Amino acid sequence: MLHLMQPSDLGLLVTLDALLQEGSVTRAARRVGLSTPAMSHALSRIRERLGDELLVRAGRGMVLTPRAEALKARVHAVVNEARQTLEPERTFSSAELNKSYFVLASDYVLTILGLAVDQLLRDEAPRCALRFVPNGPDDPTQLREGGADLAIGIYGDLPQEMRSRVLLTDRFVVVVREDHPGVGKRLSLEQFLRLQHLQVAPRGRPGGYLDDVLRERGLTRHVARAVPYFLHGLYVTSKTDYVLTISERVALQMAPSLGLRILEPPVELQPYALSLVWHPRFDGDPGHRFVRETFVRAAKASAADIHQGARVRLDPSDPTSGQSRKRPRRRR
Numbered sequence: 433m434l435h436l437m438q439p440s441d442l443g444l445l446v447t448l449d450a451l452l453q454e455g456s457v458t459r460a461a462r463r464v465g466l467s468t469p470a471m472s473h474a475l476s477r478i479r480e481r482l483g484d485e486l487l488v489r490a491g492r493g494m495v496l497t498p499r500a501e502a503l504k505a506r507v508h509a510v511v512n513e514a515r516q517t518l519e520p521e522r523t524f525s526s527a528e529l530n531k532s533y534f535v536l537a538s539d540y541v542l543t544i545l546g547l548a549v550d551q552l553l554r555d556e557a558p559r560c561a562l563r564f565v566p567n568g569p570d571d572p573t574q575l576r577e578g579g580a581d582l583a584i585g586i587y588g589d590l591p592q593e594m595r596s597r598v599l600l601t602d603r604f605v606v607v608v609r610e611d612h613p614g615v616g617k618r619l620s621l622e623q624f625l626r627l628q629h630l631q632v633a634p635r636g637r638p639g640g641y642l643d644d645v646l647r648e649r650g651l652t653r654h655v656a657r658a659v660p661y662f663l664h665g666l667y668v669t670s671k672t673d674y675v676l677t678i679s680e681r682v683a684l685q686m687a688p689s690l691g692l693r694i695l696e697p698p699v700e701l702q703p704y705a706l707s708l709v710w711h712p713r714f715d716g717d718p719g720h721r722f723v724r725e726t727f728v729r730a731a732k733a734s735a736a737d738i739h740q741g742a743r744v745r746l747d748p749s750d751p752t753s754g755q756s757r758k759r760p761r762r763r764r
Contacts, residue, residue, distance in 0.1 A: 442514065444474070444477065444478055444481070445507060445510060445511055445514075446464060446511055447460070447464060447466075447471070447474045447475075447478065448478050448486075448503070448507055449507045449508050449511040450463045450464045450471075451471075451475060451478075451486065451487060452486075452496065452500055452503060452504040452507060452508070453504070453508060455487065455493070455494055455495065455496060456493070456494060457471050457472055457475060457487070457494070458471075475487065482499070484497055484499040484500070485497055486499065486500040487500065524718035524719070524722070526556045526557040526560070526722050527556065527557065527558070527559075528559075529557045529559060529560045529719050529722065530559040530560070531560060531561070531719055532560075532561040532562070532563055533560070533561070533562055533563070533581040533582065533719075533720070533723050534563045534565060534579070534580045534581050534582075535562055535563065535564050535565070535580065535581065535582045535583070535584065536564075536565050536566070536567050536568070536571050536574060536575075536580045536582070536583035536584065536585070537564050537565075537566075537567065537583070537584040537585070538566065538567055538584075538585065538634045538661075538662065539566075539661050539662050539663050540634075540662045540679060540681075540682050541584045541585075541706070542564060543662065543663065543682050543685060543686070544600070544681050544682060544685070544734055544735055545599075545600075545727065545730045545731060545734055545735070547734075548729075548730035548731075548733050548734045549562070549726055549727060549730040552726050552729060552730060553726060556726075557722065557726075560719075560722075560723070562723075565580065566634070566660070567583065567584075567585050567634055571583045571585065571587070571709070572587075572590055572591050572594060572709075575594065575709065575710060575711045576591070576593075576711055581710065581714065581720060581723070582708060582709070582710050582720075582723065582724065582727070583708075583709040583710070584599065584706060584707070584708055584709070584727070585634075585706065585707065585709070586704050586705065586706055586707065586743075586744070586745075587707065587709065587745065588745060589745065590709065593711070593712055594709055594710070594711065594712070595709065595710050595711070595712050595715065596707045596708065596709045596710075597707060597708045597724070597728065598705045598706070598707050598708075598744065599705075599706050599707060599708050599727060599728065599731040599735075600681075600705070600706050600731045600734075600735035601703055601704065601705045601706070601735075601737075601738050601739040601742040602679045602680055602681050602703060602704060602706065602735075602739065602742075603679075603680050603701070603703035603704075603739050604642070604677055604678065604679065604680065604697055604701040604703075605677070605678065605679075605680045605683050605694050605695065605696065605697065606619055606624070606675060606676065606677050606678075606694070606695045606696070606697050606698075607666065607669055607675075607676050607678060607683050607687060607692045607693065607694055607695070608669065608673075608674075608675050608676075608692065608693050608695065609669060609670050609671070609672070609673070609691060609692060609693070610691045610692065610693050612673060612675075612693070613673065614626075614627060614673065615627075615675070615693075615695070618695065618696075619675075619695045619696070619697075619698055620698055621651075621698035621699065623698075624653070624675065624697075624698045624699075625646075625651060625652075625653055627673070627674070627675045628654055628656040628673065628674055628675070629653050629654060629655045629656060629674060629675055629676070629677070630655070630656065630657045630658075630659065630665055630668055630669055630672075630674040630675070630676045631655045631657070631658045631659070631665075631676075631677075632658075632659060632660070632661065632662050632665040632676070632678060633658045633659070633660065634660050634661070634662075639655075641701070641702075642677055642699075642701065645699055645700075645701060646699065649699075656674065657674065662678065662679070662682050663682075663686065665678065666678065666682070666683070666686050666687075666690055666692065667690060669690075669692065670690040670691055670692050677697060677701075680694075681735060702741060702742070702743055703739035703740075703741060703742040703743070704739075704742050704743050704744075705739075705742040705743065705744045707744060708724060708727055708728070710724065
């Protein structure tokens, strides 16, 4: 029959460790703060429990039995591990952080924050590794099940238990190549609708916030290409006559080198906020907290200006949310 461990057994392990390490009842008693008679009584209990003498008389001293010798290192390791488990956590040092963290993020995040995050970690936590993975529709599931440590993006409805913190805000602009034949210094709504569009949809299908805004006016645009990456979208736009509606921060950073022109959208588009998301089981973890704060500090250094009225949640139809709007059932 399986013998279940009792709470008192943990105390016996500490006593047994002292006896095996010291090889003396008197010294073992002194080591754990017991009287010699109390230690002798404990030894008797352990002998009965293990069915072995453990310590036997040899002249004026005592020696370990073969069973005791076999248990010595194992018992010592178990007792040490138990002590370390119950000790207060050591003061956190980022320089000693030697762990990998998986972060779900788009190439937009890497373009805007990547270098600042990299510099902070190289200076303060050189052994900390970040593994970036593209966002997907299952980001919350990845966080909940441990497939990722952090996610950065603009989301639809998140599970109630998730933690989130706004990192930065941004707004939309329109970009075309410098010598685009159909676009002058300004872009009218009529021109905008007549042109072929390229869309960046990191996690979903064509259609989204801009299309919803146009639909409210009874208008539509023609999306000729939908790609998952911001930088690829900008590159393709620089080589074609497509028009691209994209985040201003990444447009400002890449437009000069790609030969792109930045224009105001011909319709009013609300700015948005990008959030850092994690599971609450990491709230108290000092390493995870340090990495979270690193992204916050990088955002303050690279994108400190705030866009008022920025939306924090996406409409479910937005392609970057990875969700689709449910259509009402037709009545038969």
